[in-house]
Amino acid sequence: MTTPAKLITSNPDIKKYEEMDVDQLLAQLSPEEIQILAKEVDPDDSLLPPSQRCSYECSKEPTGPLNRKKLIEHINKQALETPDRPENKPYVPGTVRGKKWVPPQNVNQKNETEKIKIDLDDEYEVALNSATQEEIIDLAAILGFHSMMNQDQYHASLLNKGQPVGLGWDGVTKATQPKAFPPEPPNNTDPDESVRRLKDDDHTLIDLNWNNIKNISDEKFEQLFAALPNNTHLETLSLSNTGITDRIAVKLADALEKNATLKVVNVETNFISPPITVRLVKSLLKQKVIEEFRASNQRSQVLGNKIEMEITKLIEQNPTILRLGLHLEYNDARHRISAHLQRNLDRSRSRRMGHFARQYTGGWVVHHFAK
Incomplete structure (x- = not known):
């Protein structure tokens, strides 16, 4: 059972209608009266659909389809032809209307600094008064x-x-002059000569640095990566800021899977996508000899959770990686990789200290070297 709606009003002329049911009153109205009453409905009533909140009604039939271009031209033409409203008072040069602004008078106020008295011991007061x-x-x-x-x-x-x-104290507001550092010299490494020495397996070529060399062709990169599998002396390969793309990075990953002497690979500041970065990290598991890999500041600054988790799983399977240069956003990936790198460092330190011990038939004998 629902309580019938009542008409509540403060008008004494229609007090007699308070006890009447609203539905009965609406039933006595004609359709025209109901339509007039509907126009007086509160437009903020959220129970009504938007089409019924607007009291504007247009009974005209549409003259045709909407032509936006002609409508804009008609509006612009009507705006240009409509004369401006005349001013009530014409502009007269030099006439001041309204209240004129008068600048305030300069009042010489004495800046009196308020001194704060600090109660110090005699010993501190004597020491501060005599201090330079x-x-x-x-x-x-x-x-x-x-x-x-x-x-x-x-x-x-x-x-x-x-x-x-x-x-002294006068130098507080003075800025320190910046120190002038000379610009970094350009990389004078000859790519053709480097590729030739790499193909010949030159034993003196241990560190190959192509950083910041511009306009290296894809063919030159392909020749470099084709010579990597047969080289047995190169330990450091630096290709930072050389414009490496995904196609070249895939060839580098194939070369890393076949090279057994490289220890440091740097491909920072290039145009390698996150999936190809995963491909490079995965290539380190083939030979398991690379100790440092850097690939930050690529085309995509954010790798994403899926890519970071894949890299984390690949790093946790690598027992030789000691340093990884990648920007990881999620704490889980950073903590897991950091913990694994620390374990690899501890394992590497133990292997380096192993040369102090020799294994005999009877067990381990530690040799103490006298100074």
């Missing part, structure tokens, strides 16, 4: 008052080098 300016600056550096001095004063105090001449 350099000693006060050193004391501020020891107490950590960085905002009271510049960088030169702070570092000079910590290193006990003596304060720079002419700075």
Whole structure:
């Protein structure tokens, strides 16, 4: 059972309708009266559909399909032909209307600094009164008052080098002059000569650095990677900022699977996609000789959770990798890789210390070398 709706009003003329049911009142109205009443409905009523909240109704028939271009042209033409509204008061040069702004008078106010009295012991007061300016600056550096001095004063105090001449407290607002460093010299490595020495398995070619060399052709990269499997002396390969794409990176991954002497590979700042990065990390599991691999700052700054988890699983299967240069976003991947790299470092340190021991038939004998 529902309670019938009642008409609640404060108008004394229609007080008599309060006891009547609203549905009975609506039943006595004609369709025209109901339509007029519908126009007075609160437009913010959320129970009504949007089409019924708007009181605007157009009874005209459509004249044809909408032509947006002609409509815009008609609006622009009507705007240009409509005359501007005349001003109530014409503009007269030099006439000031309204209240004129008058700047305030300059009042010479004395900047009176309020002195704060600090109650110090006699011993501290005598020490501070007799302290020099350099000693006060050193004391501020020891107490950590960085905002009271510049960088030169702070570092000079910590290193006990003596304060720079002419700075004092007046040097607080002066910025430290930046040190001019010479630009990095260009990479003068000859790619053709490097490829030739790599093919000849030159025993003096241990570190190959092509970093920052521009306009290296794909054919030159292919010749380089084709010579890697048969080389037995190269240990470090640096190809940072050389414009390596996915197609070239796949050939590099194939070469890493066949080379057994490389220990460091650097392909940072190139255009390698995340799936191909996974392919490169996977290629390290074939020979298990590479100790350092760097591939950060690629085309995609964010690898994604799926790619990071794949890289994490591949790194956890690699017993020789010691350093990995990749930007990982998720903490789980960072912690798992960091823990595995630490285990590899401990294992490598144990192998290096193993040369102090020799195995005999009776067990392990540790040789202590006398100084």
